[in-house]
Amino acid sequence: MIISIASGKGGTGKTTVAASLASIIPESVYLDCDVEEPNGHLLLKPEFNSEERVEKNLPEINRDKCTFCGKCLEVCEFNALINLGSEIILFEEMCHSCGACVHFCPSKIITEISKEIGIIRKGIADGNVLFVDGVLNIGEVSVPPLIKEVKKNIVESKLNIIDSPPGTSCSMLEAVRESDFCILVTESTPFGLNDLKLAVDVLKTIKVPFGVVINKYAKSFIQMEKYLFNNGIEVLLKIEFDRRFAEAYSEGILPLNKYPELKAGFIELHQKIMKKMEIEKIG
Amino acid sequence: MGKDYKQIVILSGKGGTGKTTFSGAFASLINKKIVIDCDVDAANLHLILKPKIINRYDFSGGKKALIDNFNCQQCGLCESICRFDAIHNYEIDQLSCEGCGFCVRICPYNAIKFGSSQSGHLFECVLEDESKFYYAKLFPGEGNSGKLVSEIKRKALENISGEIKWVIVDGPPGIGCPVNASIAGADYVVIVTEPTVSGIHDLKRLLQLLNTFKIKAGVIINKNDLNKSISDQIYEYAEIHNIPVIGTIPYNTDFVKALINGANIVESNNKVREEISDILIGLEQEVNKTINY
Numbered sequence: 001m002i003i004s005i006a007s008g009k010g011g012t013g014k015t016t017v018a019a020s021l022a023s024i025i026p027e028s029v030y031l032d033c034d035v036e037e038p039n040g041h042l043l044l045k046p047e048f049n050s051e052e053r054v055e056k057n058l059p060e061i062n063r064d065k066c067t068f069c070g071k072c073l074e075v076c077e078f079n080a081l082i083n084l085g086s087e088i089i090l091f092e093e094m095c096h097s098c099g100a101c102v103h104f105c106p107s108k109i110i111t112e113i114s115k116e117i118g119i120i121r122k123g124i125a126d127g128n129v130l131f132v133d134g135v136l137n138i139g140e141v142s143v144p145p146l147i148k149e150v151k152k153n154i155v156e157s158k159l160n161i162i163d164s165p166p167g168t169s170c171s172m173l174e175a176v177r178e179s180d181f182c183i184l185v186t187e188s189t190p191f192g193l194n195d196l197k198l199a200v201d202v203l204k205t206i207k208v209p210f211g212v213v214i215n216k217y218a219k220s221f222i223q224m225e226k227y228l229f230n231n232g233i234e235v236l237l238k239i240e241f242d243r244r245f246a247e248a249y250s251e252g253i254l255p256l257n258k259y260p261e262l263k264a265g266f267i268e269l270h271q272k273i274m275k276k277m278e279i280e281k282i283g
Numbered sequence: 284m285g286k287d288y289k290q291i292v293i294l295s296g297k298g299g300t301g302k303t304t305f306s307g308a309f310a311s312l313i314n315k316k317i318v319i320d321c322d323v324d325a326a327n328l329h330l331i332l333k334p335k336i337i338n339r340y341d342f343s344g345g346k347k348a349l350i351d352n353f354n355c356q357q358c359g360l361c362e363s364i365c366r367f368d369a370i371h372n373y374e375i376d377q378l379s380c381e382g383c384g385f386c387v388r389i390c391p392y393n394a395i396k397f398g399s400s401q402s403g404h405l406f407e408c409v410l411e412d413e414s415k416f417y418y419a420k421l422f423p424g425e426g427n428s429g430k431l432v433s434e435i436k437r438k439a440l441e442n443i444s445g446e447i448k449w450v451i452v453d454g455p456p457g458i459g460c461p462v463n464a465s466i467a468g469a470d471y472v473v474i475v476t477e478p479t480v481s482g483i484h485d486l487k488r489l490l491q492l493l494n495t496f497k498i499k500a501g502v503i504i505n506k507n508d509l510n511k512s513i514s515d516q517i518y519e520y521a522e523i524h525n526i527p528v529i530g531t532i533p534y535n536t537d538f539v540k541a542l543i544n545g546a547n548i549v550e551s552n553n554k555v556r557e558e559i560s561d562i563l564i565g566l567e568q569e570v571n572k573t574i575n576y
Contacts, residue, residue: 011299011300042481093463098383098384104388138491138492144426166298169323169426198423202423204423249481250510252479
């Protein structure tokens with residue numbers, strides 16, 4: 001079972017919600033897929049016990065044997081290669097490692113070398129939560145491949161919680177696809193609402209069931225409730241706007257650990273989702 | 284070839300620290316500018332600036348492969364060479380397909396079609412003071428936001444008037460491809476951060492990235508009084524790395540109210556307006572220092 005936490009807008013509280021859920025669900029698996037800026041470890045403070053390199057392939061052209069025929073450029077849809085006449089240059093950040101240039105080179109002089117794009121760290125948090133995160137190397141842009149690697153650590157027999165990157169494009173898609181349920185975390189502002197709508201459109205397109213958590217909830221922002229009501233979207237949890245929660249977070253403390261009154265809300269959130277999943281299964 | 288304008292990109296690493304709020308404030312206080320929202324995944328700046336759209340352009344993110352069932356002989360060659368695990372049972376998952384065209388070229392029966400699809404819109408707008416503003420919207424489920432960022436910047440800068448002195452770019456969160464595309468051509472990056480463990484963590488990663496591109500940056504600490512000790516750590520880190528802190532703004536409920544009302548903070552609160560005007564003066568000095576750099 002996979003529950004992903006996403007948002008569209010950044011900074012609404014994805015990581016807080018994901019880490020809080022992980023901390024109240026014994027034996028859960030927490031996977032931080034926000035590999036550009038992974039923050040889950042700052043809240044869950046896992047003890048890391050392993051680290052592995054993730055690599056991608058890049059073409060390497062044997063200069064001495066190259067005839068500069070230009071076939072590799074022709075088959076590269078990403079314009080990652082340019083022909084200088086005396087040398088063919090690769091723009092690494094444009095390369096998707098598809099292997100087409102290697103295959104179609106008539107002289108068969110392109111080989112592949114591997115290059116590290118980031119690391120995957122694993123550890124244990126709160127005694128029994130399996131913690132996994134991906135950390136993208138600085139300057140690297142191969143985000144979806146690294147997310148894919150993080151997701152290979154999903155444990156099917158357990159409850160997996162995926163912390164998605166913000167946004168609504170490739171990296172968010174890679175993180176939330178194949179989830180059984182997605183929690184969209186939003187906030188009571190026009191920005192929060194605008195980006196929530198975008199994220200809802202994505203989830204509807206990829207057919208992942210979802211519900212909403214409103215963080216930094218302000219009653220006065222009624223447009224949020226109007227939209228949710230009119231579109232039949234369930235609000236799973238509201239977390240009041242409270243400076244104390246922000247202060248706890250700023251120190252790397254999960255607000256529910258300092259303010260136990262929040263705990264009940266997350267336990268209820270977990271139960272609601274499990275119930276929804278059961279109905280989904282029967283349906 | 285010289286250009287007459289300075290391009291300022293507002294970034295943060297971590298999302299939700301206030302990039303768009305500051306971009307909106309700068310946009311309202313600066314004259315002779317154009318403004319570009321490069322957070323194409325989740326564009327918000329138009330909600331504050333309330334622009335008038337004057338042109339809409341289609342954006343095509345890239346091609347996708349599609350198997351033509353009539354000609355397919357089910358040889359499975361495409362599935363075996365696809366690096367993106369996008370082909371199963373002689374069908375191509377359009378979300379997984381990255382459009383490399385390998386399968387299209389290798390198919391012995393020419394049974395795979397390759398077409399570009401429209402994946403978003405790009406909007407050219409004018410603001411109240413007649414300045415140009417550009418933003419974009421991806422269709423749900425479309426990737427390739429880095430390419431759209433490059434496209435929107437190209438569009439915005441291609442016919443830029445000689446009178447323009449400032450290009451203000453509201454950037455995306457993170458440190459991946461849309462960020463790289465946003466900072467191409469930047470003269471200066473303003474990083475809006477917050478004194479939280481994740482704020483400083485993400486700030487450090489972003490500064491490392493900017494360092495590899497040799498782009499000068501300054502820091503604004505938003506919600507500065509939320510955590511004094513981490514705010515001090517940010518100052519210390521900035522000083523060691525020779526990054527100026529060009530301003531701080533306290534955790535302010537007026538700020539939040541302005542956000543909820545969709546208002547521009549500099550128009551809803553005089554004190555904030557003064558604070559941000561001061562930050563702008565400091566920013567201008569820092570940017571001018573880079574002229575002969």
